[in-house]
Amino acid sequence: MLLLSLTLLLPYPSQGQAKKNSTLTRIDILNRATALNLAPVGTLIPDIVIDLKYATRDNFTSQSLYPPDMPCLLHRMTLSRLKQAQKILRKKKLRLKVWDAYRPPTVHRQLWAAAKSSTYLVPPEKGLSLHCYGVAVDVTLVDQDGQELLMPSRHDEFSSSASSTYTGPNKVILRNLKTLQKAMKKAGFSTIKDEWWHFTNMEAASAKIITAQQLGIQLPGKSTRKAKPVPVAVPITRP
Numbered sequence: 001m002l003l004l005s006l007t008l009l010l011p012y013p014s015q016g017q018a019k020k021n022s023t024l025t026r027i028d029i030l031n032r033a034t035a036l037n038l039a040p041v042g043t044l045i046p047d048i049v050i051d052l053k054y055a056t057r058d059n060f061t062s063q064s065l066y067p068p069d070m071p072c073l074l075h076r077m078t079l080s081r082l083k084q085a086q087k088i089l090r091k092k093k094l095r096l097k098v099w100d101a102y103r104p105p106t107v108h109r110q111l112w113a114a115a116k117s118s119t120y121l122v123p124p125e126k127g128l129s130l131h132c133y134g135v136a137v138d139v140t141l142v143d144q145d146g147q148e149l150l151m152p153s154r155h156d157e158f159s160s161s162a163s164s165t166y167t168g169p170n171k172v173i174l175r176n177l178k179t180l181q182k183a184m185k186k187a188g189f190s191t192i193k194d195e196w197w198h199f200t201n202m203e204a205a206s207a208k209i210i211t212a213q214q215l216g217i218q219l220p221g222k223s224t225r226k227a228k229p230v231p232v233a234v235p236i237t238r239p
């Protein structure tokens with residue numbers, strides 16, 4: 001059972017003389033990802049837009065938590081579902097934009113340390129986000145020019161506006177949200193109530209927590225810069 005499989009995997013098994021993580025190329029990292037059932041989103045869905053917020057300072061911590069060349073990865077089964085969603089949206093001349101996909105457990109813990117909100121963030125001692133399994137994805141919609149469509153809130157906006165049940169007066173926002181949700185649900189994703197951008201696909205029974213070390217991803221060093229004291233919207237509801 002996926003939800004009970006919270007035990008961290010052992011370090012990636014070496015094949016003969018394993019390379020040190022510091023010497024890994026992007027191809028090495030992607031090969032490791034493949035061996036762990038993760039696949040690069042942009043390879044399978046070339047017209048998707050990837051904008052990993054945690055690879056920039058444009059997130060609630062104001063720090064880059066991923067390296068700038070962080071690969072956008074998902075469990076291969078979840079990625080297959082995302083491809084279906086993009087296919088549905090393509091007919092409407094729309095595209096998905098990915099704000100977050102696979103997330104290393106270390107980053108989950110950094111988010112928790114910055115936010116400490118058990119309302120929106122899984123306390124690390126109790127578990128980890130489904131992003132750490134590669135079976136959750138944060139997405140919004142963009143048009144063919146890459147312009148974001150109006151949605152209820154920004155990514156990681158901690159307010160009632162982030163609800164997946166929009167109750168505001170703006171019919172354009174409601175229509176955009178429904179279009180996204182309809183495509184994602186039809187492709188096999190579930191929503192959670194507190195984050196309209198967060199979708200999960202639980203069919204990958206083999207999914208396990210994967211660490212940055214296993215993949216050979218070098219995460220940025222810890223910054224002493226103080227994070228904004230606001231909670232973060234990270235999945236806690238596990239359908």
Ligand SMILES: [Zn+2]
Nearest residue numbers: 137138198235
């Ligand atoms: Zn999420």
